Amino acid sequence: MEKEAATPALRFETHETWNYARRSTLTLPHGPCRTPMFMPVGTQGAMKGITSAQMVELDVDLMLSNTYWMNFRPGPDVVKELGGLHGLMSWPKNILTDSGGFQMVSLLDLSTVTEEGVTFKSPVNGEMTLLTPEESISIQNRLGADIIMALDDVIPSVTTGPRVLEAQERTIRWLDRCYAAHSRPHDQNLFAIVQGGLDLDLRRKCVDAFLQRDDHIPGYAIGGLSGGEEKDIFWRVVANTCAMLPPGKPRYVMGVGYPVDIVVCVAVGADMFDCVYPCRTARFGTALADVPGGVVQLRSDKFTNDQTVIDKNCKCFICKGGMTRSRLHQVACQEGGGELITYHNIAYMMNLTARLRAAITNGTFPQFVISFMKTIFPRRVDVPDWICNALAYAKISSNLLEEHYPANEQLVIDDSVFMTMVKEAGSGHIKSPYHVKDRNIHGFQKMRNVVKEGEEEGEEVPKEKTGGKKAKMEME
């Protein structure tokens, strides 16, 4: 039985499940959202190069906007007068705003956290500004998004020690202040963010505290990830936190956007995802595709004369319309036309979540996940351990390598690929060229991007290792 909705502004119905994975409809004031759902990020009220009309055509149900930036320009009162973010952007579907706190992690040098709130230096006018939970909610009430987020005490996910506990406890106290300040529960859903770093005990304490308040919490987010933690810890935190959360409420994993990560998170029970990755990477000529490694780096000279499309299964007008990689290489290498790759990447993400939903509905979820992983990681050597571990937990395959990859796999499938493989020093382990990053790092990308506003970022820069303690595993 579904529980009574926490606010009249939200309805969450789960239609089918496959173990932890679930397909649901999240109905918000601006229409239904089909979950699992990817939510593109329009930082300052716009997707780079893609219009609101195109976003509707791309089947986007919900778009993100950053409170932090909208608070500076044009300011919440101006936005309110223009009919909220929906009115400003002429966006007929749903919007989610963050609390504005996440961006502050990037400004830690400039900011101080006290019980009252976060004080930071405005990057726009240089003035010191205090953001309290009350102020964050007041701003978000004026921006008028369908989902708003509680201000939490954000720390980088690799932080250890007493600061993690402090942040988690403060997040709970701030949550109460956020709900007390919330003036529009009838048409805005205030989500709580589970904190606790990589420590599952702390996550559990946080969730327990939230569950006492479950009656007025319409949905839950899992925060503090995608900040440089090891993937094998990342998925366990997501999986365990999802398992702790009530089944009748949506679960949003913040800042997750790599296609592989989304597939894993869906398999362990998450519903909503947001990330700037698909758009940012497009601006560097990287297209997402169902290919080994998951990406086509169109700036590479090897595509100069490649007459295939980016992704033959993609329904976007670029792929379906037969625009070749050769042609897109020309676009990617020069100024102008970058919007085309952004468009494809969003189409890819929307298509990926649509396929996940269809697979859950059809009962073919495990088959889909395995075939997806085999596409991205075509050989045994390519499959990262954390994928195997996560799929075992999700009961998709108790041993992915043994069950789905030939035992005596011929390593040399493609000469050029073999040539690029390197032996990792000392380990005798062959590192696959298709390995996606071992760590979640786009969270930091996002933050650094905020610091250097308007400046283009280079591709992912690995974050140096930090001695984060291993999460205590709470496998059932």
Place this chain on the structure above:
Amino acid sequence: MTSLAQMPFQFTYSTVPGSCIRSGLVKTATSEVPTPALIVPMTKGVIPHVTYDIQLKLPESKMLGLLYTDLCDLDYDRIMRSQNKTAREFLFPEIIAQQPNSLFLRIRDPSTTNIVGPANGKQTAVQGGTGKVRIDSTSFLSTIFRTQPCIASLPCDEPIVEEPVNDPEAEKKALKRIRKSVMQTIGYGDQIIEMIKNPKLPELLNGALTPSDRLPALFSVLEGGWSIDSREHAVKHVNRLCDLSDAIKGTVVSGLDQVKPENISAVLAPTKVLKSDLVRVVSVLGTPDSIVTCILNGMDLFDTSYPIQLAECGYGLVFPLLTDALYAALQVGVPSYPIPFVINFSLPQFQLQNTPFVTTAKQLFEESAELLQDCTCPACTAPTGASTAYIHHLINTHEMNAVVLSSIHNLHHYQAFFTHLRAKIAENKPDLPTILLAYSQLLQKARTSQEIVMNKLGKEYKNFE
């Protein structure tokens, strides 16, 4: 090879009696373009800031301007040939390739001064995305055979030579440079005509020409800057080129951007003796008032990126189109009340202006409100239609969607401007020339009454000598 097969090309037109105004139809292998019309500019085969799905919603985009250097950079003309694709097949996704549109290939980029020289009798040089590209008859013909655009405008020498004021010495020097550009441009034309008539053309082009290739319609370039004498001279030579070869189907009247607006008619006067069945293209010059002036002087196509450039500088076009209401108003004379030309989105007053662009203009210019038409472009149409306040916000936050949305709107506005002009020319009322003259005056008055800062349009004076 006896004679070179030509691509299908047909131009039919009629002239409004008692005037030079023409209305016509350009038929190519892939589209039919009623004239007068806008040639929609592209960069790297994409309309700047307008993705193909949106281009599809601008069905008037039937003639698309393709930059020569976009084909040569990184050897893409050879890549297209190796893939056995024409430029149209290579550049466009199906949704655009299936649409009726034609490629108009030209050397000159209407959005910038890309002809960099030094030019000599054999070759000219232009700035491409990856460096300077030298163009001679061989490379030019090789590229057009490999890529098969419907129309190819011939190479030209086009210096920026401003008209000196009260300085006879400088004027003499400037005139000398203009005359040289006319002769060099004609010289390129002569060389190309000679080459296509040469039975050894396939060998000369060293394999670039295959038996199935056809010769695009060639448009010769008519230079002459602001000098009426030079224009007369150039016209004679363009006519002579036509006599030499039936491959010449049109002419591009270039360099008009260097002519003072009030002198455009005088500078265009020599074109009255151009062979009348040539399609007449005006290149670069793009303000609506000058376009109407050019139409009054018998021009057919307009190769300009003015609407996109305005968008890039933060302006949205709202000037009145030649509707029945405006036609009736102009019959009385040019209205004395203020007429809007653009919305300057950057103005602080628009922060709370949550209305479509044209509605904003109607509110600001109450007296002319009934002359303005609500916009039906993909950027303005509800439910996702952009407001003035939204573009203001996007400009303030340096979001590229400001330019994306205003480019869509401006391009649509320009296409609607041509649609309305064609409709009124087709009606062919006896007072049409008078009304067009008054319309041009109204547009000029509207344009000059608002301060328009074209930040990206800084004119560079380049001395070729």
